[in-house]
Amino acid sequence: MKKCLALLLALMMLLCASCAFAEAAPVLDTETGVCPLHMPPVPEEIYAQWQLFATDAPLELEMTALVDPETNQFVVILNNLLDWGVAPEYLINWVYDTGAEAWKADTASDIQRENAAVLSIDSEYYYMNGFPGWECVGADETFSYALMDYSGDPNNPDYHLNFISGDTTIQIAVTGEGFTMSSFSEDSMSYAVYEDSGMMTTGIYTREQEDVYASYAYIPNEDPAEVEKEPYILYYINVQTSDGGNYLWTEGAWQDIHGEEVKAPEGFSAEELPFELIVE
Secondary structure, three states: OHHHHHHHHHHHHHHHHHOOOOOOOOOOOHHHOOOOEOOOOOOOEEEOEOOOEOOOOOOOOOEEEEEEOOOOEEEEEEEOHHHHOEOHHHOOEEEEEOOOOEEEEOOOOOOOOOOEEEEEEEHHHHHHHOOOOEEEEEOOOOOEEEEEEOOOOOOOOOEEEEEEEOOEEEEEEOOOOOEEEEEEOOOEEEEEEEOOOOEEEEEEEEEEEOOEEEEEEEEEOOOOOOOOOOOEEEEEEEEEEOOOOEEEEEOOEEEOOOOOEOOOOOOOOOOOOOOEEEOO
């Protein structure tokens, strides 16, 4: 029970980190080549496998990060951004103004890299404060990207390129592997973690209605005898009520916060879920 609750807490921390950008998602024509990624589904759909790119071949994002010994600047270079649909006006040199805490065009630089954004920041500031997120807009202005470091440790960065469009966000690992997808509506959200291959490793759905908060999690089935028939299993349901109730369903039974077996909260069942796991 304690192990389940600990995992639940860790997963919810991941959810909180991705909660942002709450506007209606526009419809993008992925056949134009302007938007290179497939749009995430609505919250009520979680896909066990997801094809990230709408292009014929996966896009490459070449990134380098180093300290320039001559200028003492920490420099991040992002190449091939035109392929990612970034507006050309962002493919310039940028310098971080530590006083204004904002990225500004570096008009003093004579070096311009083709099809790349060059981000420079004072190395001492970087090692004291970490990497300040950099944002750019897509060519048709219906989506944007944000380069973020989630590590909290400048010596061991964890860079992600976040694709953002309205209520949808895809976090693509730059220095690691895989990606995550989140999609929001007025009272619900889905969050899924994927390997580079597009196979889901964790799928979470949350919903808050009438003072009741519920979260659900799917994980891969590790039983060799059952995995072909049921590749994913419902790992838990957590229901929290406004009167202080906290109930957890796992391994076929409901328990309260003390680990005592109880009846299912009214309106909740492992057989009837408010979302669909799509396994194709």
